[in-house]
Amino acid sequence: MIGYVPGEISFFDDMNGTEFLRFIEKYRGIGSGNRQQELLERFEFDPKTKIRKMSKGTKQKLAITAAFMHDPQVLILDEPTSGLDPLMQSRFVELVQQEKKRGKTIFLSSHMFEEVERTCDRIGMIRRGELVAVDTVEALRTRHLRSYTVSLETEEAASAFAKDFDGSQQGRSVTVSARLSLEDIFMHYYGGEQHD
16 A cells, blocks of 8 residues: 655665566565556666666666555655656656546655645645644745835836836835745744744
8 A cells, every 4th residue: 555765775786677676566466467667668767777787866766666566545755856867857746746636645755845846735844853834835835925115216116116026016115025935935944033
């Protein structure tokens, strides 16, 4: 029922990727009608190479294939795109989005904020081993909305500035709101008020 990609992956280095995937099939008791071939094609991965000769990114593809190939209901993924190039990271995000639509439960730990935004419905932020926030990206951004008031030289300049930045004007002053990025919100929780 569970697929797992650990942050630090350990393989049997004397095996090649094909042998490792066969070992995983036997270990889990899954037949050959699994998703292995689909995943190998998605990640453009030929598993015949000896694991000890694989790059970090190739080992990551092997770990992802092993975690997803038995079609588990729950996936636990710790920094799953570490070592992958941008194209493979994008393909991984698409895979997670598809699995979500199929009703899977996915726990993803990542410091890649764009990846988190594209894949997660709810985000938990951990600081010093404690969960300091759990919410949707939208709710976190709304909670951390910032307003700024700017005074300009003329009312005409203020009017143009308000139009350009969707602000509200009062005479020569304009108030604008800005939403923080997910990374800025993380830094608020992680670094405290000095990052506000």
